[in-house]
Amino acid sequence: MAVQDGVATPPSNLVTLIITTSPTPSAPSTDLISDILASFKLHCPVLLSCKVIVVFDTYDRIGDSMRLKKGQITAEGARAVELYKTNVKNLVLGEWYPEAAQNSRAFVHAQGLAEYGSPHLAENHVALSILQTVDRRVTFIEPTGRIGFGLAVRSALRVTETPYVWVQQHDWPLARNIPLESLVEVMQASEGDPSVPVKYVCLPAIRMLSYATSAHVLQFPALRALTAELKRDFPTSGSDSASVPLTPLFFWHDKPHIAATAHYLARIFPSRLAIARGDFIEDSVGQRARTQMKEGNWAKWACWLYYPGDGKEVCLQHRHGRKWRGVEADMQTRALFAEMRSKQSSLLPAS
Template sequence: MSAQDGAAPSPSDMVTLVITTSPTPSMPSTDLISDILASFKLHCPVLLLCRVIVVFDTYDRIGEFMRLKKGQITAEGARAVELYKANVKDLILNEWYPKAEDISQVFVQGRGLAEYGSPKIVENQIELSTLQTNDRRVTFIEPTGRLGFGLAVRSALRMVETPYVWVQQHDWPLARGIPLSSLVEVMQTSEAEGSVPVKYICLPAIRMLSYATSAHVVPFPALRALTAELKRDFPTSQPDATVPLTPLFFWHDKPHVASTAHYLARVFPSRLAIARGDFIEDSIGQRARMQMKEGNWVKWACWLYCPGDSKEVCLQHRHGRRWKGVEAEMQTRALYAEMRSGRSSPLPEP
């Protein structure tokens, strides 16, 4: 239902939440995911009513040291991965099915493939196992080998049944209220009216503040012109409620809402689009920016949500590869405080 119909669409019917997670030093603790869910409750509770797909990315090999960026984990870490997956499944199921009678869902098991690179190389594919509740509200995807963020997102998108998707990395909790109903309404209205396209809306982190007047835009005449032409407050069906957006000249991996069909067509048109282990922004994002600088912004139709005149942060970053959990974080802070206190104390008298 569009703004013209007098009511905003229900995000729970229009949006699927995709959460990607991978091995971290904080496992088997679910602190990262718990933090994400807590931020949803506080800043965008309707997300917890949407369908959710959780992709558990994994490691390639076991070694003496943990090198997460290279897909290497220790034997102890490998055991923690299995515990972590079980803990996250319990966390998600208890959140999506808070009543004891609801959590006794029948699970449907499935299998799939994540293909990449040349189809002539048989090894260029990773087997996936899926577990889905019979009402399809909760889905878990587990690959047998490391996917990387890009292939993890594509694997989830192939199971999405809604027209829009919210993509969420495990270490980017929300920091302010997000009007998801209004964001979806703006995207849906743009499609219905054939006006300026809104296919992707990214949430701003601290380095994206004042984006419209930043070095990402100002030095490039074409991008300045597009910003001047398109930046606006989009109306919604809610009285006095508008959605401030500015054109974004990049495809970020940070939490974002996007058209499912657009995502598949633009980012993943074929198995050659992205390599195993790659992030979308490191490959597709750079290509998209080059095309936008050449004047082809409409092809990507990327926007940045910019509340508070582009001065309000919507996201925090937990640095998942380094973050060791709430308890470890508190211990580290206490140690630093003790060290600072020791340095500032007067020297004992001789």
């Protein structure tokens, strides 16, 4: 158990799971979210006992073709998105509230704003509809217009009541066991050691393998020195891991990560000017953070990479949500390609 004020506290009381989702070709299927939840059950089941906030980003306009990166969707896609939201809500409620707890699913409604840019322009905000169960274990946030990943995360952080968050995009299922209890213990312990602050821990995807010895680090003397000094296995008392291997990370990634809530708000969202509507964190603040880290100010950001197997083990898969059409469509595509390959082979002359 993690320790808070000298008392053992389960991670389910310390961590809120934030899931961000947006229009996808697979809608109204919940395949993406179902895959995420299935990976939690297999690789980090304690997450399913944490409070959860789901943010449903939306689109800007309806057009003749689907251009999700530009916020455009077709009329058919718009209908699918509305059904998708309902399906995801039912999926999440079914997971967080088994049959015996149906009475806990009464909802409280609230309103909010995702503001951005100059405060002198009245139109620089998007209204939010916030729906919570009475015990606040489940929260759904729906903006009336497209806000993007950055403002989606900020909207969730503002209603978070726990000191830590797990931020999860809808197309990054886990591929390896994650010792959440031990990670939280390390982050808590660092509160008393300002020389080794641990405020953010990213999970590694395939392009982050061997990060500590990659060009992202080795080309910069200051980053090499910090890695040599700080990379280590942090001892823990948690039942899910004897120690936690971490290496300094010189970037703030959007892919799944655990972070201190207050640190997140202070560093990434110090004002409404920090993130523009539609922006990803790593494309804006993440770039500025890396510049500062290369100049020697890593401790301000205190970013780490979970580093099992000395950086040789992947913890995440990527489903490419803007392209993913769902399990059934994927199987049909695979079958079609297999049939085409079979026909091509049959036309080849015999050797």
